[in-house]
Amino acid sequence: MTTAVSTRTSTMAQALNSALRDEMRADPTVHVLGEDVGALGGVFRITDGLTAEFGEDRCLNTPLAEAGILGTAIGMAMYGLRPVVEMQFDAFAYPAMEQLVSHVAKMRNRTAGKLPLPITIRIPYGGGIGGVEHHSDSSEAYYAQTPGLHVVTPATVEDAYGLLRASIASDDPVIFLEPKRLYWGKAEWDPSVAVPPVGRAALRRDGRSAVLITYGPSLPVCLEAAEAAKAEGWDLAVLDLRTLVPFDDETVARVVRSVGRAVVVHESTGFGGVGAEIAARVTERCFHHLAAPVLRVTGFDIPYPPPMLEHHHLPGVDRILDAVARLQWEDGR
Amino acid sequence: MTTAVSTRTSTMAQALNSALRDEMRADPTVHVLGEDVGALGGVFRITDGLTAEFGEDRCLNTPLAEAGILGTAIGMAMYGLRPVVEMQFDAFAYPAMEQLVSHVAKMRNRTAGKLPLPITIRIPYGGGIGGVEHHSDSSEAYYAQTPGLHVVTPATVEDAYGLLRASIASDDPVIFLEPKRLYWGKAEWDPSVAVPPVGRAALRRDGRSAVLITYGPSLPVCLEAAEAAKAEGWDLAVLDLRTLVPFDDETVARVVRSVGRAVVVHESTGFGGVGAEIAARVTERCFHHLAAPVLRVTGFDIPYPPPMLEHHHLPGVDRILDAVARLQWEDGR
Amino acid sequence: MTVLDHRHPDTVPGWLPGATGPRTDPAPLLPDASPLRILGTEAQAKTDPALLRELYRRLVVGRRYNQQATTLTKQGRLAVYPASTGQEACEVAAALALRPQDWLFPSYRDTLAVVSRGVDPLEALTLLRGSAHTGYDPVATRTAPLSTPLATQAPHAVGLAHAARLRGEQVVALTMLGDGGTSEGDFHEALNFAAVLHAPVVFLVQNNGYAISVPLTQQSAAPSLAHKAVGYGMPGRLVDGNDAAAMHAVLSEAVERARSGGGPTLIEALTYRVEAHTNADDATRYREDAEVTAWREHDPILMMERHLRPAGVIDDQLVQEAAEEAEALAARMRAEFHAEPVLDPQSLFTHVYAEMTPQLREQAAQLAAELAAEAEVEA
Amino acid sequence: MTVLDHRHPDTVPGWLPGATGPRTDPAPLLPDASPLRILGTEAQAKTDPALLRELYRRLVVGRRYNQQATTLTKQGRLAVYPASTGQEACEVAAALALRPQDWLFPSYRDTLAVVSRGVDPLEALTLLRGSAHTGYDPVATRTAPLSTPLATQAPHAVGLAHAARLRGEQVVALTMLGDGGTSEGDFHEALNFAAVLHAPVVFLVQNNGYAISVPLTQQSAAPSLAHKAVGYGMPGRLVDGNDAAAMHAVLSEAVERARSGGGPTLIEALTYRVEAHTNADDATRYREDAEVTAWREHDPILMMERHLRPAGVIDDQLVQEAAEEAEALAARMRAEFHAEPVLDPQSLFTHVYAEMTPQLREQAAQLAAELAAEAEVEA
Numbered sequence A, B: 001m002t003t004a005v006s007t008r009t010s011t012m013a014q015a016l017n018s019a020l021r022d023e024m025r026a027d028p029t030v031h032v033l034g035e036d037v038g039a040l041g042g043v044f045r046i047t048d049g050l051t052a053e054f055g056e057d058r059c060l061n062t063p064l065a066e067a068g069i070l071g072t073a074i075g076m077a078m079y080g081l082r083p084v085v086e087m088q089f090d091a092f093a094y095p096a097m098e099q100l101v102s103h104v105a106k107m108r109n110r111t112a113g114k115l116p117l118p119i120t121i122r123i124p125y126g127g128g129i130g131g132v133e134h135h136s137d138s139s140e141a142y143y144a145q146t147p148g149l150h151v152v153t154p155a156t157v158e159d160a161y162g163l164l165r166a167s168i169a170s171d172d173p174v175i176f177l178e179p180k181r182l183y184w185g186k187a188e189w190d191p192s193v194a195v196p197p198v199g200r201a202a203l204r205r206d207g208r209s210a211v212l213i214t215y216g217p218s219l220p221v222c223l224e225a226a227e228a229a230k231a232e233g234w235d236l237a238v239l240d241l242r243t244l245v246p247f248d249d250e251t252v253a254r255v256v257r258s259v260g261r262a263v264v265v266h267e268s269t270g271f272g273g274v275g276a277e278i279a280a281r282v283t284e285r286c287f288h289h290l291a292a293p294v295l296r297v298t299g300f301d302i303p304y305p306p307p308m309l310e311h312h313h314l315p316g317v318d319r320i321l322d323a324v325a326r327l328q329w330e331d332g333r
Numbered sequence C, D: 001m002t003v004l005d006h007r008h009p010d011t012v013p014g015w016l017p018g019a020t021g022p023r024t025d026p027a028p029l030l031p032d033a034s035p036l037r038i039l040g041t042e043a044q045a046k047t048d049p050a051l052l053r054e055l056y057r058r059l060v061v062g063r064r065y066n067q068q069a070t071t072l073t074k075q076g077r078l079a080v081y082p083a084s085t086g087q088e089a090c091e092v093a094a095a096l097a098l099r100p101q102d103w104l105f106p107s108y109r110d111t112l113a114v115v116s117r118g119v120d121p122l123e124a125l126t127l128l129r130g131s132a133h134t135g136y137d138p139v140a141t142r143t144a145p146l147s148t149p150l151a152t153q154a155p156h157a158v159g160l161a162h163a164a165r166l167r168g169e170q171v172v173a174l175t176m177l178g179d180g181g182t183s184e185g186d187f188h189e190a191l192n193f194a195a196v197l198h199a200p201v202v203f204l205v206q207n208n209g210y211a212i213s214v215p216l217t218q219q220s221a222a223p224s225l226a227h228k229a230v231g232y233g234m235p236g237r238l239v240d241g242n243d244a245a246a247m248h249a250v251l252s253e254a255v256e257r258a259r260s261g262g263g264p265t266l267i268e269a270l271t272y273r274v275e276a277h278t279n280a281d282d283a284t285r286y287r288e289d290a291e292v293t294a295w296r297e298h299d300p301i302l303m304m305e306r307h308l309r310p311a312g313v314i315d316d317q318l319v320q321e322a323a324e325e326a327e328a329l330a331a332r333m334r335a336e337f338h339a340e341p342v343l344d345p346q347s348l349f350t351h352v353y354a355e356m357t358p359q360l361r362e363q364a365a366q367l368a369a370e371l372a373a374e375a376e377v378e379a
């Protein structure tokens, strides 16, 4: 696979674009399709320049119909191609739900392995960008509970590049969730480092008081909270799951056992959210190591609010620290 | 509202049919629509005789398109009608996902209460009936995590009648999940008893050792397990949630605190399932009353298997008792 | 005897063995070869001058509305604005063709139609301002919320029209979509339901040549989008979407036909999106200026002036009155949008359900406590 | 220069200001007024007798297959069976019109087409037996899994055909749907994608009059389902679905047109579901016997015998050979299906992903332990 050597500084959006370009160069069976992915380069410019370099046959502007896009990608994958589908926004992937649940997630299983579908479905998700309704949904729980799908969501520029390449190279269908509000954050990263495996969490910050377990759009706010917690005398670890399915039980359990207290943080609604699964399985595995119940800090159980009110909905540093404070410290830190 | 007085013995399917008929008689704005709900009475006969009694205008055979059915029902509700939609099977509700999530669940909220949608969406769900693929999905978690929806699922003949009437009468949209494999179970019930409120769990069996928390299709197997547990010296309580949203925290927490041990049982896949939410919130609320982590007994994390293998997938008495045995009894019962 | 006993009076029941001929005659359902035009044709003289003047006045005001809204985005007073500049004839004709009891189901680009129906711009634009999802009362205004998920409003229009028909009320539902929206499954399902139910619905497709960056040729290979109608058993109409008189004629005919039990109609209006998709879009990435220039020549306001000034239907006085009304609206918009909206954080929790759930009550209390604490810190 | 540079060669780029005429001529896309027939027309004499005999043979075998499968349900050897009795002409013609490299995308009712393509009934029927979701190798047989979610297979056919075209391989995808399936959004989206991509796909709609209990009049108000084609810019063809010769002619023409770069075709075959929806259905609830009787007279096998015996194309020898082949197949089915299938519980966990996840490994171990414990108890 052709990869640059020196490190570069770029936004997450640019890193995603590089990942697509590098995979398309490395593997002629990789095809991109979606709404506006051609000359426009997608509304977030993630596919910028791909049609120019690879032609319309490799990067295709489709008609405006998400079930049709995913259904067409399924057929392409059945013939040996490796489609990468762009859904324009989280809420606009819902029309493809039947194709996703009844075919993408099940095709390998219902054909006893004869028809694997190596499709990557890129979905810009989450809020915090002042988007109007239907442009800020956190839809990860719909996908995480559907057997047969891998669910990946990067939180750093380097992971965005590496995990997207890993997802495209995977022989399983991958829901690749891109945190919109991190698209424009710049960082220095090394495109030549080994592609991280799907399914492994990353400890972003070590700590001895408690661990914040999070992913995607909520990682930066958790790191901020951990910084602020020092003033309160808390030394917080921050764990970035990176992959929701398959879940990295090993790493998560090891960290939780070592600190004995955990708070799960995500911006999607709490009830039935991925945080419930994390809290439940962590408790199942670490019950006697826990000094307090695993708490959750999430968006409220409401439809995503209008832009001028979204800051009330999204978990912030204070809300996270309030939860940490409720971790029953009486028995010491 | 006209209701019979004496008790009757009927199947759950017949009780649901009575509930529809009685609501349609009581309220002229109640309209039924869906595939085959007319002359055929639906593939499960739940709408049997409704077109004959109320005419095609009140019970409508629609074209074969679930998004169109639900979208049409939304428009009817916007004009003041009270539509009851029948989805033919669980997996065939997926095409309506966008209408459900982006409109049904949000319309009241996005119009500041000006456009409530009193729609009841009936969905026969779950397995155990030897159905071919796509006919046995347990899809409750998709709905339970979507704010704006109520999610109701009866487990007894009497509740099927009462909860369906309550759901139709509700001014909020209700996902009414009907456990297919309980359709043909007969019981004596009293149509004249007060309609149970949406949102309240029912303790089906009291016990002092531990509580099995369940709903819908898994209630009978939990009661069986509780019976069998006596031989092991366990006195198990069985709690039937009846409504998943809004969740009856009060009753659930009270029962769990009183017994100190809980196992959540449902047939849908475990990862990201409703059981995760139940385990997480029970633990949050009852941590120091718990002698053991809340365990989950669920279907495996796989696409629903073919009929000849489904018995391996579905939680049975033994699998439930195995979990009860893991509730760390060393500190006595 | 029910409404549905003759849900589609013209069709014979299914096919018979060895049947000959289609179930119904497709000929009357097919659109004319060329889009309907009135301005500059004989039909112009037969059109009520008062109507033409009213359309002109609304066009001018509508154009100014589009310009002012775009300006407000530059000043950060609107989060985003999808202009209907160049498409005003479709927008105002849609508003004018409806009666008060009729319902409008607009898409996200159709705030002008909503305003032209009488909704205050401040209320019509809350979605794009970011202050509320829907700023007007849909029931009081007979105007559904702006629909962002494309084509999803179409089945709503069918259901509402069907419900009104069941109640014996003469209500018509008009839904507006774009060319791109016709590719969605919901469009197909809505047209089929409307035809089968014989519902009083009018589907207005504004074919403005693009779905964001995707040109029509990558969206459809059909002779015209109006040709889709025959596949559902409803008439398809092709009209010059920049000819306000033609737009009003085609829409009024379809609306009144629906009202009188004639069933649904699909209308394709040929128009053009002269601005970028929204203020956030860069149209130079996917189209040539020459194309835009050509369409600016075919501008709906220019067309009216070109043909109606010589005919004396439009005179200096009307031009001046229209300009003044337009400026007054723009001034009001500037004033209203420069005031900061007052928003209640607790509104996050009201209207999720008829009654707050116990869980939402907990969460509302949590937010209230957080805000109280913040206020303390600030004090 | 790419395949997509001329994804739909006939359409002009969008509309021009003041355009006249549709983008392309709709006339050639519209179906003929009457369904195509060959049997009993002059065209019959022009048809290769060998082909007619082959079609007859397959019809007879197909009918017997349907009868035997239905019998197996009564004996509990199949969980459920949706018979294609009366529709065999569509099923066998579809199989015969394809070349080995072509792909078939069947719906749940089309196991006969799958068997007629050469798949063993035991493998074709695992879904309905309940032993496996898909019993045959889709890649080896160029036959997609039976699709139960209606119309969802249609976009798969488009994607596969498009992929083959991108690779320069002359592969055609034929997808089969029912009249009810045409109401689904996926049908619409698939046809539009096929037309826009100019993909080598053939859409065969078997209009058998019903979607379970719902008659065509409650499904569509169109002059014919074939008339939907013009709305996508592809030709629509109407054919007598019980005339095997006509079915084969229309399908072959469409398949070879697609193969030679002519793009997709929509075919509506007029036929009838003479049995109930499945063995579990009670058709007396929603239709009259008289209707069924009329169609039995128009039976595809009867029609061939009626017209081809006098012409000497079908003789006693062929009739007997076909009957013997049919009986042989039935006997094999009885034998094969009376053996209990051997199933591996661990197969629940294999093939969910390329590699078992850690969670699935735990669950597989749990099940293995449970089964071991059970075995012990039994021992």
Ligand SMILES: Cc1ncc(C[n+]2csc(CCOP(=O)(O)OP(=O)(O)O)c2C)c(N)n1
Binding pocket: A035, A064, A088, A092, A095, C109, C148, C149, C150, C177, C178, C179, C180, C181, C182, C208, C210, C211, C212, C273, C277
């Ligand atoms: C279901 C859905 N998919 C995608 C989008 C994102 N999107 C917003 S506008 C747009 C283009 C719409 O084109 P068209 O229907 O022609 O309307 P126009 O913008 O030209 O008025 C797209 C793809 C959406 N809003 N809804």
Ligand SMILES: Cc1ncc(C[n+]2csc(CCOP(=O)(O)OP(=O)(O)O)c2C)c(N)n1
Binding pocket: B035, B064, B088, B092, B095, D109, D148, D149, D150, D177, D178, D179, D180, D181, D182, D208, D210, D211, D212, D273, D277
């Ligand atoms: C998406 C979806 N909705 C509903 C069903 C349930 N269902 C199975 S067959 C059927 C009727 C199909 O009618 P048609 O398409 O005409 O095919 P036919 O049965 O006549 O062959 C229905 C509604 C389904 N399988 N898939």
Ligand SMILES: [Mg+2]
Binding pocket: C178, C179, C180, C206, C207, C208, C209, C210, C211, C212
């Ligand atoms: Mg457009």
Ligand SMILES: [Mg+2]
Binding pocket: D178, D179, D180, D206, D207, D208, D209, D210, D211, D212
């Ligand atoms: Mg049919």
